[in-house]
Amino acid sequence: xxxxxxxxxxxxxxxxxxxxxxxxxxxxxxxxxxxxxxxxxxxxxxxxxxxxxxxxxxxxxxxxxxxxxxxxxxxxxxxxxxxxxxxxxxxxxxxxxxxxxxxxxxxxxxxxxxxxxxxxxxxxxxxxxxxxxxxxxxxxxxxxxxxxxxxxxxxxxxxxxxxxxxxxxxxxxxxxxxxxxxxxxxxxxxxxxxxxxxxxxxxxxxxxxxxxxxxxxxxxxxxxxxxxxxxxxxxxxxxxxxxxxxxxxxxxxxxxxxxxxxxxxxxxxxxxxxxx
Numbered sequence: 001x002x003x004x005x006x007x008x009x010x011x012x013x014x015x016x017x018x019x020x021x022x023x024x025x026x027x028x029x030x031x032x033x034x035x036x037x038x039x040x041x042x043x044x045x046x047x048x049x050x051x052x053x054x055x056x057x058x059x060x061x062x063x064x065x066x067x068x069x070x071x072x073x074x075x076x077x078x079x080x081x082x083x084x085x086x087x088x089x090x091x092x093x094x095x096x097x098x099x100x101x102x103x104x105x106x107x108x109x110x111x112x113x114x115x116x117x118x119x120x121x122x123x124x125x126x127x128x129x130x131x132x133x134x135x136x137x138x139x140x141x142x143x144x145x146x147x148x149x150x151x152x153x154x155x156x157x158x159x160x161x162x163x164x165x166x167x168x169x170x171x172x173x174x175x176x177x178x179x180x181x182x183x184x185x186x187x188x189x190x191x192x193x194x195x196x197x198x199x200x201x202x203x204x205x206x207x208x209x210x211x212x213x214x215x216x217x218x219x220x221x222x223x224x225x226x227x228x229x230x231x232x233x234x235x236x237x238x239x240x241x242x243x244x245x246x247x248x249x250x251x252x253x254x255x256x257x258x259x260x261x262x263x264x265x266x267x268x269x270x271x272x273x274x275x276x
Contacts (some may be wrong), residue, residue, distance in 0.1 A: 140168025
């Protein structure tokens, strides 16, 4: 666990290289990520779209797939302003929501969106070996389910270990409270089953950076869940799991967490491609 102060975050942000002003970016919106959009399913046609924001006339850039939060019951795809103009691509998918969708449909959608990125990012100039999954709360939960339980991407003949890194913000790592609600289980009754990222800890998973708010300000033991997740990943033999607690911030801690995400992507790109 590492405690971060605002001052330290400012130092992190300041260490990120300023990108050339001449880079131009383009946003393409409402791209269906299911190949046939499962014709006849109006809700899939309504929700299963993504937006992509990418540097034009560039090659080999990294991509962050950003899943919105909202407890699996609300929310809309977004390209966070803080992540723009940093030299990499942002993909923002929508996914089906409870109660119109039931588990595991939202996980299936997340996997389909990630598979679309793997299969299409080169057309935009991106490097498919530099795809990172991130998102807040329920979005972070989806990151971990797709990245740790390999069956979801295996349906698209994609090895989840091809993901460059998992960087969720305040994710639920036990069985999600919306899934428990479907079963009539209280949000204060923790369950760990196949719909819990904790159930799928493994030594060979992609790099994992867990970021939460202050344990005294987070929702329903969210920090403690993530601390246990970090411990179990390490005990199972995973070599690159870290946990950051953003002291002084509650569950809605995206803005102070974005510099950590940007920094981590930059480090990984340098590791894989070497310094310019």
